[in-house]
Amino acid sequence: MTAAYDSATTKSFYNTWGANEWDRLESSLENQINYRIHKAMLAEFVGPGDAVLEAGAGPGRFTIELARAGAQVTVCDLSDVQLGINREKVAEAGLTDRVTGWHQADIVDLSRFPSGAYDAVVCVGSVLSCVLDRVPEALAEIVRVTRPGGVVIVSVTSRHGYLRAGLAPILRLAGAGQLAAIDSAVTSGDIVGINAGTELLTTHFFTWAELRDALTAAGCEIAAVSASNFLSAESADLDPALLADPEVMEAFVRWELEACRAPGAVDGGTHIIAVARRLAG
Numbered sequence: 001m002t003a004a005y006d007s008a009t010t011k012s013f014y015n016t017w018g019a020n021e022w023d024r025l026e027s028s029l030e031n032q033i034n035y036r037i038h039k040a041m042l043a044e045f046v047g048p049g050d051a052v053l054e055a056g057a058g059p060g061r062f063t064i065e066l067a068r069a070g071a072q073v074t075v076c077d078l079s080d081v082q083l084g085i086n087r088e089k090v091a092e093a094g095l096t097d098r099v100t101g102w103h104q105a106d107i108v109d110l111s112r113f114p115s116g117a118y119d120a121v122v123c124v125g126s127v128l129s130c131v132l133d134r135v136p137e138a139l140a141e142i143v144r145v146t147r148p149g150g151v152v153i154v155s156v157t158s159r160h161g162y163l164r165a166g167l168a169p170i171l172r173l174a175g176a177g178q179l180a181a182i183d184s185a186v187t188s189g190d191i192v193g194i195n196a197g198t199e200l201l202t203t204h205f206f207t208w209a210e211l212r213d214a215l216t217a218a219g220c221e222i223a224a225v226s227a228s229n230f231l232s233a234e235s236a237d238l239d240p241a242l243l244a245d246p247e248v249m250e251a252f253v254r255w256e257l258e259a260c261r262a263p264g265a266v267d268g269g270t271h272i273i274a275v276a277r278r279l280a281g
């Protein structure tokens with residue numbers, strides 16, 4: 001990871017992006033399945049009474065899930081706009097009493113939160129992808145505030161999976177004079193200097209080996225890993241009508257959840273979700 005993290009740019013991007021972030025996980029069938037896969041992982045590792053720090057919580061889709069699961073959630077995000085939406089959505093869901101507070105904080109500096117205070121730290125939706133060269137510091141902070149034996153649940157954008165899912169448009173850009181920038185992104189994982197016609201935040205797309213090594217270097221052992229999504233990632237044939245029957249949908253989600261955890265699939269979805277347990281000492 002070589003690109004330098006700039007918190008002001010990231011904050012401004014997510015302040016402007018605003019409520020679009022709430023809509024994202026419902027915006028397509030693929031995103032709805034991505035949401036289901038994340039929820040399944042959270043349900044497996046977070047339970048009633050757990051103290052959870054949700055870092056980069058955004059508008060609160062997962063805050064609400066964690067609160068519904070009976071956890072006591074502390075919310076933090078870099079963006080004041082996202083924090084405001086989070087507070088509103090949690091209130092609309094009637095779960096305000098399950099959130100201990102909303103804090104504007106950067107994952108590279110969680111110094112306002114005490115060491116070892118949380119049973120789980122949840123940092124999903126490519127928040128780590130945003131901090132570029134500061135990933136080691138961010139993970140050190142996330143692990144510091146997790147109690148020994150507690151879990152860190154992260155999800156990041158996948159380098160090879162995203163390349164696979166977005167192959168045609170990516171090759172189109174490469175063939176239209178942007179080969180050097182695309183080649184550099186594929187080689188380094190840093191998405192920088194690409195003109196895709198919309199504003200692209202500079203972020204890092206991970207391989208599983210990179211994420212695994214960063215988590216173990218931060219003092220954790222891997223408890224679980226999954227792609228998200230694998231079967232349904234940008235599948236040209238995936239017409240929502242094919243999954244309109246709820247029974248077919250449920251069976252499909254079951255197949256997807258199993259496929260995403262297959263060793264050959266972990267680098268093949270648009271995201272990688274990892275659960276890492278903080279080692280004692």
Ligand SMILES: C[S@@+](CC[C@H](N)C(=O)[O-])C[C@H]1O[C@@H](n2cnc3c(N)ncnc32)[C@H](O)[C@@H]1O
Nearest residue numbers: 014056057058077078079082106107124125130
């Ligand atoms: C793609 S959204 C994901 C939100 C939520 N975790 C989810 O998955 O629905 C990324 C969020 O991370 C926040 N963020 C980005 N960089 C951050 C940082 N360095 N520290 C804290 N939050 C950050 C953004 O403001 C935004 O709300």
